[in-house]
Amino acid sequence: MNIRVGLFFGGKSVEHEVSVITGLQAAQNIDRSRFDVIPIYITKQGEFYTGDEVGRIESYRDIPTLLRRSTRITLVNDNGRVWMVRYPAKRFGSSIVGELDVALPAVHGTNGEDGTLQGFFNLIGLPYAGCDILSSAVGMDKFVQKCVLKECGIPVLDALRLRSGDREAAEKIEARFKYPVIVKPINLGSSVGISVAHDRAGLEDALELAETFSDSLLVEPAIEELVEINCAVLGDANGAVASECERPLGSDEILSYEDKYVGGGKKTSGASKGMATLGRELPAKIPDAMRDEIRSLALRAFEALGCSGVARIDFLLDGKEKKIYLNEFNTIPGSLAFYLFEAAGMRYRDMLTRLIGMALGRARREQNITYSFDSNILSSASLGGAKGSKGAKR
Numbered sequence: 001m002n003i004r005v006g007l008f009f010g011g012k013s014v015e016h017e018v019s020v021i022t023g024l025q026a027a028q029n030i031d032r033s034r035f036d037v038i039p040i041y042i043t044k045q046g047e048f049y050t051g052d053e054v055g056r057i058e059s060y061r062d063i064p065t066l067l068r069r070s071t072r073i074t075l076v077n078d079n080g081r082v083w084m085v086r087y088p089a090k091r092f093g094s095s096i097v098g099e100l101d102v103a104l105p106a107v108h109g110t111n112g113e114d115g116t117l118q119g120f121f122n123l124i125g126l127p128y129a130g131c132d133i134l135s136s137a138v139g140m141d142k143f144v145q146k147c148v149l150k151e152c153g154i155p156v157l158d159a160l161r162l163r164s165g166d167r168e169a170a171e172k173i174e175a176r177f178k179y180p181v182i183v184k185p186i187n188l189g190s191s192v193g194i195s196v197a198h199d200r201a202g203l204e205d206a207l208e209l210a211e212t213f214s215d216s217l218l219v220e221p222a223i224e225e226l227v228e229i230n231c232a233v234l235g236d237a238n239g240a241v242a243s244e245c246e247r248p249l250g251s252d253e254i255l256s257y258e259d260k261y262v263g264g265g266k267k268t269s270g271a272s273k274g275m276a277t278l279g280r281e282l283p284a285k286i287p288d289a290m291r292d293e294i295r296s297l298a299l300r301a302f303e304a305l306g307c308s309g310v311a312r313i314d315f316l317l318d319g320k321e322k323k324i325y326l327n328e329f330n331t332i333p334g335s336l337a338f339y340l341f342e343a344a345g346m347r348y349r350d351m352l353t354r355l356i357g358m359a360l361g362r363a364r365r366e367q368n369i370t371y372s373f374d375s376n377i378l379s380s381a382s383l384g385g386a387k388g389s390k391g392a393k394r
């Protein structure tokens with residue numbers, strides 16, 4: 001019997017639409033001789049839907065109709081098996097829609113890429129592809145990941161973390177950095193809410209913009225002679241490979257959401273096809289030594305964060321200082337970064353097979369970890385008295 005893969009996409013995130021493209025692209029490329037694909041669309045409200053329509057890109061032009069024609073589900077663990085159950089349940093007959101063996105999350109940004117969905121899968125006992133809870137959460141927080149990377153000797157730009165609404169933000173930033181600086185919401189993606197400030201007035205605008213997207217902000221020096229290089233890594237603790245390097249090409253000072261998802265698509269077909277069609281130089285025209293250095297930094301960083309599955313790691317090259325900095329992690333990258341592996345000679349289909357294989361391997365390893373410890377504490381426990389059960393723990 002084929003392995004049943006739940007392909008999750010959409011989600012409560014500013015990158016909802018891009019995720020639909022990543023998800024359906026993956027669905028199209030999975031090896032159907034080994035896997036049955038069950039597309040599961042997460043709405044912006046966090047509801048799960050499945051059905052034939054959910055698997056068709058054209059259906060997303062009219063989402064209310066798509067939802068009417070699809071089946072809303074919840075996931076339930078019953079004795080170690082994970083079932084998709086119709087919600088609301090049918091009054092008569094079974095509400096079971098099907099069973100899942102493994103999840104392939106293709107949800108970008110908050111609630112999907114940050115450990116939330118991974119935590120949900122863990123809790124219901126569904127093996128899943130990609131980074132685990134901790135590496136997803138660290139990969140999503142632009143400040144925490146810098147702390148971990150610094151500790152592991154990987155070059156990152158100095159940065160200041162600030163709470164939204166900090167009245168002394170501008171003073172703190174000016175005391176630490178010279179202009180220009182760049183202000184980012186701490187945990188978003190796709191360049192949403194990011195801007196460069198060249199002076200105090202610009203800084204106030206940049207802070208105000210970023211604050212509308214997050215409770216926490218990250219400020220760092222803005223590189224003026226900037227070249228961006230991205231490199232992805234596929235693997236886990238048992239071994240990983242780095243992809244080809246790409247140089248994304250943008251039209252603005254900051255590579256914008258439009259550059260990433262609209263610009264590239266416009267030139268080709270008039271419709272966005274996700275990260276795969278972003279204007280890019282692939283392979284990036286950089287000296288071999290630099291390419292080797294970036295690929296080796298990417299592998300070290302993947303290991304430093306404890307990643308698994310696929311992650312795209314983005315670098316900033318400072319032309320003036322001639323330095324390479326790791327900018328950020330994307331633990332569920334646009335288009336799952338398949339085009340970077342394709343450029344290195346790996347077919348998307350094979351990459352997906354490896355991702356699912358690693359997910360099942362991790363689940364098998366976890367099964368051998370002991371989570372229950374038989375004890376007879378409850379046989380004599382009571383909640384009475386000042387000691388209670390806490391008092392019993394020494």
Ligand SMILES: Nc1ncnc2c1ncn2[C@@H]1O[C@H](COP(=O)(O)OP(=O)(O)O)[C@@H](O)[C@H]1O
Pocket residue numbers: 157182184188189190191192194220221222223224226228253254255314316327328
């Ligand atoms: N320190 C920096 N100096 C100059 N430009 C930057 C810097 N950091 C980010 N950028 C620009 O902003 C874009 C988005 O920033 P990034 O940190 O990658 O956030 P996101 O998670 O939204 O992709 C980058 O692709 C790059 O074009």
Ligand SMILES: [Mg+2]
Pocket residue numbers: 190191314328
């Ligand atoms: Mg980025």
